[in-house]
């Protein structure tokens with residue numbers, strides 16, 4: 001399922017809150033002034049615009065693999081300091097657009113809010129981030145974890161799912177990320193696993209937020225072929241995932257008039273701060 005950029009932009013309250021938290025860390029650690037900042041996986045541009053408002057940057061290079069997102073960002077969140085560019089950060093260095101390669105060893109600060117979990121083979125992305133940063137440059141990232149979707153099932157039911165999908169524990173997901181950055185010569189300043197809550201209006205939650213989880217779950221299927229993956233999800237796993245999130249990690253908030261009006265979602269996140 002393709003994400004509708006305008007709908008994402010409208011309902012990404014949790015992304016904004018998480019980006020604001022990263023920016024609080026950045027300002028506390030390093031202050032306000034930066035020459036070159038890069039926003040990797042900028043999406044609709046709303047978070048890039050927040051970066052532009054909260055920091056004093058000479059230039060912000062904002063990249064995303066999705067051309068629709070870049071067009072939306074250019075139209076809705078323009079700034080004289082921001083340059084938006086379509087780019088897949090997980091390509092080999094030599095295949096990256098020369099516009100980006102010219103930033104090798106130049107970037108003071110890389111921010112990547114809720115992006116890395118979408119990239120299955122993260123090694124090239126991490127290598128590119130390393131090459132782009134100047135020596136001593138910092139990268140602040142929030143990475144969404146996939147929570148355990150099978151926790152209330154019997155062992156037999158779990159075994160059935162394990163033929164299709166492997167979801168590492170959240171601690172394993174964190175340790176995999178730590179190993180990946182360490183292997184690529186980064187110094188890890190901070191890595192933590194968080195559980196966060198966010199309220200969503202009921203309709204928005206069902207139409208815009210719940211469909212996000214089957215898309216993320218797809219990345220953990222043992223099957224790698226994209227077409228076969230889509231048919232596995234369509235054959236019932238997608239509905240199972242949505243229901244598991246409703247059952248295990250969401251709760252309806254009942255207003256004073258007794259009408260259920262909002263959902264509170266719990267989601268997992270790894271916050272990582274690393275230095276070249």
Ligand SMILES: C[S@@+](CC[C@H](N)C(=O)[O-])C[C@H]1O[C@@H](n2cnc3c(N)ncnc32)[C@H](O)[C@@H]1O
Nearest residue numbers: 015041042043064065066088089090113115118
């Ligand atoms: C959940 S959105 C987050 C957008 C924005 N950072 C925010 O916090 O609102 C994830 C974004 O990562 C982008 N993305 C996924 N894989 C990517 C890749 N390999 N290279 C660049 N961007 C990527 C997607 O297109 C999407 O816009």
